[in-house]
Amino acid sequence: MSRHPRQQFDVLVVGGGPAGMAAAVRAAESGRRVGIIDDNPAVGGQIWRGGSEAGSEASKWIERLQSSGAGVLRGRVFQQPGLRILLAESDDGIWELAFEKLILATGARERFLPFPGWTLPNVMGVGGLQAMAKSGLPIRGERIVVAGTGPLLLAAAAYLRQHGATIPIICEQASWGNLARFSTVLLAQPDKIFQGLGLKGQLAGTRFSASSWPIAADGRTAVESVTISRRGKPETIPCDYLACGFHLVPNIELPLLLGCQIQNGCVRVDDFQKASVAEVFCAGEPTGIGGLELSLVEGEIAGLATAGRIAEASKLFSKREKLRRFARSLDRTFRLRSELRSLPQPETIVCRCEDVRYSRLREQPGWRAAKLQTRCGMGPCQGRICGPATEFLFDWKPDSVRPPIFPVRVESLSGLTGDSNLELCEITGGRS
Amino acid sequence: MRSQITMTVNGAPIVVPSGTTVAVAMAIAGQTSRTSISGEPRGPVCGMGICFECRVVIDGKPHRPGCQILCEQGMDVNTDE
Numbered sequence: 001m002s003r004h005p006r007q008q009f010d011v012l013v014v015g016g017g018p019a020g021m022a023a024a025v026r027a028a029e030s031g032r033r034v035g036i037i038d039d040n041p042a043v044g045g046q047i048w049r050g051g052s053e054a055g056s057e058a059s060k061w062i063e064r065l066q067s068s069g070a071g072v073l074r075g076r077v078f079q080q081p082g083l084r085i086l087l088a089e090s091d092d093g094i095w096e097l098a099f100e101k102l103i104l105a106t107g108a109r110e111r112f113l114p115f116p117g118w119t120l121p122n123v124m125g126v127g128g129l130q131a132m133a134k135s136g137l138p139i140r141g142e143r144i145v146v147a148g149t150g151p152l153l154l155a156a157a158a159y160l161r162q163h164g165a166t167i168p169i170i171c172e173q174a175s176w177g178n179l180a181r182f183s184t185v186l187l188a189q190p191d192k193i194f195q196g197l198g199l200k201g202q203l204a205g206t207r208f209s210a211s212s213w214p215i216a217a218d219g220r221t222a223v224e225s226v227t228i229s230r231r232g233k234p235e236t237i238p239c240d241y242l243a244c245g246f247h248l249v250p251n252i253e254l255p256l257l258l259g260c261q262i263q264n265g266c267v268r269v270d271d272f273q274k275a276s277v278a279e280v281f282c283a284g285e286p287t288g289i290g291g292l293e294l295s296l297v298e299g300e301i302a303g304l305a306t307a308g309r310i311a312e313a314s315k316l317f318s319k320r321e322k323l324r325r326f327a328r329s330l331d332r333t334f335r336l337r338s339e340l341r342s343l344p345q346p347e348t349i350v351c352r353c354e355d356v357r358y359s360r361l362r363e364q365p366g367w368r369a370a371k372l373q374t375r376c377g378m379g380p381c382q383g384r385i386c387g388p389a390t391e392f393l394f395d396w397k398p399d400s401v402r403p404p405i406f407p408v409r410v411e412s413l414s415g416l417t418g419d420s421n422l423e424l425c426e427i428t429g430g431r432s
Numbered sequence: 433m434r435s436q437i438t439m440t441v442n443g444a445p446i447v448v449p450s451g452t453t454v455a456v457a458m459a460i461a462g463q464t465s466r467t468s469i470s471g472e473p474r475g476p477v478c479g480m481g482i483c484f485e486c487r488v489v490i491d492g493k494p495h496r497p498g499c500q501i502l503c504e505q506g507m508d509v510n511t512d513e
Contacts, residue, residue, distance in 0.1 A: 121475035131479030
């Protein structure tokens with residue numbers, strides 16, 4: 001472990017997904033000294049994970065980023081030790097990142113809801129399983145039930161099927177009525193409808209069921225079957241994997257740490273993507289779940305704004321507004337139905353890090369009490385998985401975040417330099 | 433053709449293509465990433481370094497997020513107990 005030389009940027013971008021890449025490109029092309037910090041082996045975020053075909057939108061942005069002069073660092077931001085400085089931990093040390101302006105492009109994660117058997121191995125997120133497949137997991141011939149809610153279900157099912165998996169059924173909790181209204185919105189968005197049609201071709205012959213959701217996963221050492229509620233009737237389907245996720249939640253832990261104002265779970269920004277804190281901008285999913293195109297345009301606006309190119313940034317406003325309308329329709333279409341609140345049984349684990357069961361949580365008056373009394377949300381994920389679940393199940397509101405916002409090694413906290421054999425420590429988990 | 437990586441998972445040798453993550457190598461080897469505090473076997477969930485369910489012991493270092501680390505020649509990976 002060592003402290004890398006301090007890095008100084010005009011514009012620092014946290015997150016190397018589409019929003020972060022677009023932001024970095026536009027700022028760097030404007031002559032600013034730009035750095036991206038991301039915790040994955042490669043830039044591209046979740047949607048562009050696993051490389052890209054030549055000529056694709058992903059490869060165009062990746063090439064543009066490479067020639068823009070922006071630097072890419074690998075690490076995970078965990079603390080703000082002073083004004084306009086962030087600390088990030090990498091495999092071999094600590095980055096001290098100083099900046100004039102900061103763009104937060106921290107993306108989103110899947111929302112998971114607990115139901116009996118959801119902790120069995122091979123029950124994963126929808127994006128989670130797709131990410132594993134993109135990282136080398138062999139899925140040819142595997143039976144994968146895809147369930148939950150959101151546009152990711154179709155996109156992931158198409159990808160998995162294309163790579164040889166069998167998809168016995170796609171279960172979408174939203175009703176046909178909601179989906180039909182959503183299709184009307186799609187008609188107003190030509191590029192979206194092509195996307196939809198393309199997926200339709202790839203998914204021909206796949207069973208798709210609306211108003212359906214998993215009620216239990218069963219298996220000895222890993223999932224072997226899933227029981228779904230299909231328009232009120234239970235049906236058990238044998239499978240090798242269950243890919244299950246309930247749309248997305250913004251990653252707002254870092255914006256919260258920096259004191260950014262949050263509204264309805266999203267970072268509040270002005271026309272130029274500027275957050276409520278001086279010199280801090282935010283783009284992409286943390287400002288509201290809206291998908292790839294909106295992330296790119298928000299990133300571009302933020303990047304241009306940090307470089308002072310206000311007029312050019314303003315030209316993108318109308319495109320962004322159109323995409324935001326689409327984003328709002330996503331929220332309405334895939335709103336979680338109240339029946340999902342009764343999925344967990346008393347013994348169902350809700351907090352996977354600390355194995356806290358539903359029966360203990362439902363006695364608690366709120367998130368803070370639950371943390372203190374049951375250790376819910378106190379493990380290494382710091383409530384990133386069980387927080388959104390308990391928010392839906394019990395209407396609990398998460399409290400403020402405290403550094404470090406990710407589990408880090410003790411020496412990263414103390415700022416020790418030189419070689420160290422100190423054990424890794426789950427700072428917030430406490431069970432090291 | 434992509435190069436191959438030879439490593440060990442819970443003591444047994446395994447060969448995976450380069451570019452494979454540690455979480456995937458564990459899955460290919462049929463091994464559990466970690467055992468939960470009440471003794472349940474667990475595997476990867478989010479696939480993006482958020483849930484920490486795929487955390488493993490890599491070359492003696494515990495709690496490493498397997499889904500965000502690429503396999504390397506000679507790596508020794510073990511279930512995080």
